[in-house]
Amino acid sequence: MLESRPFDPAKWHFDWNQTNSGYVQAFRDLIHLRTDSDGPTGGLSxxxxxxxxENHDAKVLAYSRSDQIVVVLNFGNVHYKSYWLPFPIHGHWQLLFSGDNKKYDPQFKNRYSDVVETNAYKAWKIAGEINLxxxxxxxxxFDQNSWAKDDSIYK
Known part of the structure; x- marks a missing residue:
């Protein structure tokens, strides 16, 4: 909208077919996770x-919501095929969302780990290796069936 022309809602039309439907689907999926409409992500609320x-050099940040959800963000332009980071609980972790999924854009490359099994790694008692x-x-x-109650980084 230009300052010289007022906004006329009668003439405004947004064609959803012109949008990148993959990005719309990615936002839709994230909203479903945030609102827990499918059930497993109460931790996001x-x-x-x-x-x-926090790795400032690699531009990677990971955080946990409650103990059940782990979010990992790569703000850099480097693909990490084997990136180790701490997890809050020892066990089996299942992927819920990847921003590199081809269903969102055909140019994406599906570079993600579907499942993470945690182990001790270097100085971390509980860590997992991911493709980022x-x-x-x-x-x-977190898969509740794989939980060892004595293992938590918050003890």
Whole structure:
């Protein structure tokens, strides 16, 4: 809209067929996760969060919502095929969302780990290895059936 022309809602038309439907689907999927409409992500609405990992050089940030959800963001242009980071609980973690999924854009490359099994790694008692695409993010949910009650980084 230009300052010289007033906005006329009668003439304004937005053609949803002209949008990039993949990006619309990505936002739709993230909204579903945030609102927990499919059930497994109550942690995304929690007020509790813990920063698990900050790597300023790699431009990677990971945080946990409650103990059940881990969000990992790559703000850099580097693809990490094997990136280790701490997880809050030892066990099996399942991918819920990847910003590098081809269903969102055919140019994306599906560079993500569907499942993460945690182990001890270097100084971390509980850590997982993930595949992390550039300029992307992944969200994992903890599999309740794999939980060892004595294992938590918050003890």
């Amino acid at each position: 929690s007020n509790q969060y813990y920063t698990l990992h 695409a550039p300029y992307s993010g992944v969200i994992y949910v």
